[in-house]
Amino acid sequence: MGSPMTEAANKPKEIAEILLDEPTLQSRIAELGAEITRDYQGEELIVLCVLKGSIMFTVDLVKHLGLRVAIDFISISSYGAATKSTGVVKMVKDIEEDIKGKHVLVVEDIVDTGLTLDYLKRSLSMREPASLKICSLLSKPARRKVDMEIDYLGFTIDDHFVVGYGLDYQSFYRNIPYIGILDTSLLDE
Ligand code: PRP
Numbered sequence: 001m002g003s004p005m006t007e008a009a010n011k012p013k014e015i016a017e018i019l020l021d022e023p024t025l026q027s028r029i030a031e032l033g034a035e036i037t038r039d040y041q042g043e044e045l046i047v048l049c050v051l052k053g054s055i056m057f058t059v060d061l062v063k064h065l066g067l068r069v070a071i072d073f074i075s076i077s078s079y080g081a082a083t084k085s086t087g088v089v090k091m092v093k094d095i096e097e098d099i100k101g102k103h104v105l106v107v108e109d110i111v112d113t114g115l116t117l118d119y120l121k122r123s124l125s126m127r128e129p130a131s132l133k134i135c136s137l138l139s140k141p142a143r144r145k146v147d148m149e150i151d152y153l154g155f156t157i158d159d160h161f162v163v164g165y166g167l168d169y170q171s172f173y174r175n176i177p178y179i180g181i182l183d184t185s186l187l188d189e
Pocket of ligand 1: 077108109
């Protein structure tokens, strides 16, 4: 595991600050995994990874689930400018599992306006799962447009443009193992 010092040394210049380093992320994810394991004890769980931002978080979280777990993927696309959520979403890739009567945990990297999850919750609820809960690594309440209850939350953050650990800017930075604040003054250079 990389130490914060190594991460800082390799930091791209456009990452202004490391907001959540790798040990901080991993220790919180272990806690979330333990909490989810306790809550679903004796049950089977479908973990639904919302592509693409949630890939890193999902992969690390499921390693901490002491349950019978099936993993599935869904892809939602929002239209509009690169850094803004317009609220118009469409399903790009649907899930493959039949979720009727099953316990479903939707895993997100970030809840920003809440519009993506609002759409997903409504659309998945129609398929009559036994339960439907939300787990998000990050929440940015300053940007919220719809109320969204997050059942399992990693961190609440301020209104920064964050990248890394799955989160992108124009498809890049997802592979960075920490969450960093992108220097927006460098975005159009
Ligand atoms: C991001 C993120 C959430 C959504 C949150 O996805 O992964 O799904 O935006 O924003 P909201 O609360 O304002 O709806 P994005 O559309 O950037 O796709 P990606 O996961 O493939 O990067």
